[in-house]
Amino acid sequence: MKTLLIGDDFINKLKTTLTAAICIALAAQVNFQLFAPGFMISLAPIILPIMLYFNRDYNPVIIAFSAGIISSLYRGLILFVSSNIDNIFEVIYADALFYFAYGILFLFLYGNKSKSTLTNFFAATVISDYFSNLLEVSVMLHFKNFQLEIFKTLIIVAFIRATIAVFVILLSRYYNFLLRREEHEERYRKLILITSNVKSEIYFMNKNNLQIEDVMKKAYYLYKALSLEKYPENLRVTSLDVAKDVHEIKKDYISIIKGLEEQFNDSNDIVQMNIKDIINIVSDEIREFIRSNKLKVYIDFKIHNNFNVSNHYYLVTVLRNLIYNSIEARESKKTEYINVDINKYRDECVFIVSDNGTGIRTEDINYIFNAGFSTKFKEQTGDICRGIGLAHVKGIVDEVFKGTITVESQVGIGTKFTVKINQDEMERVSK
The missing domain is CATH 1.10.1760.20 (Arp2/3 complex 21 kDa subunit ARPC3)
Structure with a gap:
């Protein structure tokens, strides 16, 4: 060998x-x-x-x-x-x-x-x-x-050729530097997107953990109630087993959450990003998705004011979910236009994502932010989408940013989501 x-x-x-x-x-x-x-x-x-x-x-x-x-x-x-x-x-x-x-x-x-x-x-x-x-x-x-002219000419020629060689090497170094910087920026963009996904999932896993604990308590109270009423022993044992099993699930769930939080700690959250940098990251990913899937979708980002964002991972999640929601809601044979308009009025930051997609029925408007609700399904398989995206968005807007999200829509005309967040909340680091 x-x-x-x-x-x-x-x-x-x-x-x-x-x-x-x-x-x-x-x-x-x-x-x-x-x-x-x-x-x-x-x-x-x-x-x-x-x-x-x-x-x-x-x-x-x-x-x-x-x-x-x-x-x-x-x-x-x-x-x-x-x-x-x-x-x-x-x-x-x-x-x-x-x-x-x-x-x-x-x-x-x-x-x-x-x-x-x-x-x-x-x-x-x-x-x-x-x-x-x-x-x-x-x-x-x-x-x-x-002749003296020979010595003069040869030293000039040597100097010129050495200068050109060094210049070529410097150009090569600069080119490699640009490639490394581009690669670094690409990795940074991917890190931001991955971290935003994980942190938003951690946020909702913590919320789900409270629901798991509530189920465990209800199972234990059921066991106590069955014991007091002297129901058959097998029912009492079953209810107690349910409480124990849920407790074990909760322990595993907490262990997973802690592991993720250790890997994606909040140390980077104190570093503010300006909204233009955030939009550049989101825009690059969305446009690449549109190109790779050969979609007839045109998206336009307009930023009227630049401002800083502390909880940028969560904001990336909000914007990406709203934009992807618009892309998923398009008619396959229709060219869709999505507009993302970002402005700041006095102390309020306003994000508007609008499209000319299929729109939402009036009777569904009040339910679109509920977890599990979805009007989208795959025609080939009949599978209904899990409907978690807009629930994520509203939860983050309400609880992380203390803001509001509203929706206006007409069937066949399009949909507009409006997110309003106070500037102080936008720049405040979540604990």
């Missing part, structure tokens, strides 16, 4: 080295002649340091030597086919010498550094480029006829 891993590592390194060498060799073909026949100024010394920078785990001498061999062979073939230069072998030799010298200089100036910066990289690139070019042109001139 170890032998296989070593073999795979060697193959991967060989592929990377050959890929870098081929890219450098191709870049070397973009060039212009200078100083002596066969001496070229090319793009290769720009690509070479970039390849060395992004493959710092590899020996720069090996990459440079590989590039030198491939580039020299490729260049020699081109010269042989298309050029009248007599000293082809000298040109190839000088070209290869450039890469060999570059790799060795770069290794000592940058590759062996345990801690290196872009400044060190820039200096190593300039020096490696300059002296390698100087060696190449010296060979081409047979170490004769040196």
Whole structure:
């Protein structure tokens, strides 16, 4: 197994080295002649340091030597086919010498550094480029006829190519930074949505816990009443067993709630979010849902005033439930328009979610906020929706935000939900 891993590592390194060498060799073909026949100024010394920078785990001498061999062979073939230069072998030799010298200089100036910066990289690139070019042109001139202009030009060329290489690396860093930031923002949005779901469920689990306790008490009182009236023992035992079973269910229920609360504690609730950031998160999720399901739904968010929200997880739950309720209430063949209008009038924050969906019958208006009530069902299966969404919304608006929610609707025209919350309650952290 170890032998296989070593073999795979060697193959991967060989592929990377050959890929870098081929890219450098191709870049070397973009060039212009200078100083002596066969001496070229090319793009290769720009690509070479970039390849060395992004493959710092590899020996720069090996990459440079590989590039030198491939580039020299490729260049020699081109010269042989298309050029009248007599000293082809000298040109190839000088070209290869450039890469060999570059790799060795770069290794000592940058590759062996345990801690290196872009400044060190820039200096190593300039020096490696300059002296390698100087060696190449010296060979081409047979170490004769040196002029000051050659030294000046080579240092300028080395400086320009090193600057371009550093600029490309900085662009790559910035691009990666944008990708990481986008990924971080996406994860943060998902965390907000997941937390809002869990916290709202915890809130209603705590409410249900009170109902469970009430059932347990009723079962125990029934046991006492049956005992006083001397009902048959099997009835008394059954009623007591019911009380015990409910008590065990309550213990498990409390354990689950505590576990969730520990994972989703309130430490982040004290950090306020402004309403624009909240809407951006909700909007992205809703639009992605519409796109992925290819729905004929257009949604528009309008925020007239920006304000802070402390219990943002609960507000996300309210808005998402109302919007998804509108989406579910649409007619399948009709294009639906949903408008979310957010404004602040004096000290009151107002949220309006309206649509042009199927509407709600007048006789159903008074029941839509009751848990378990639903007018929606799946035509394919006949299953009725559980009807918990609007009950959640009203519970959170009433008890968490101390606000109000009203609904106006006409069958075939649409529905409008209006949520009003005092600004002090909006900014207050729930205990």
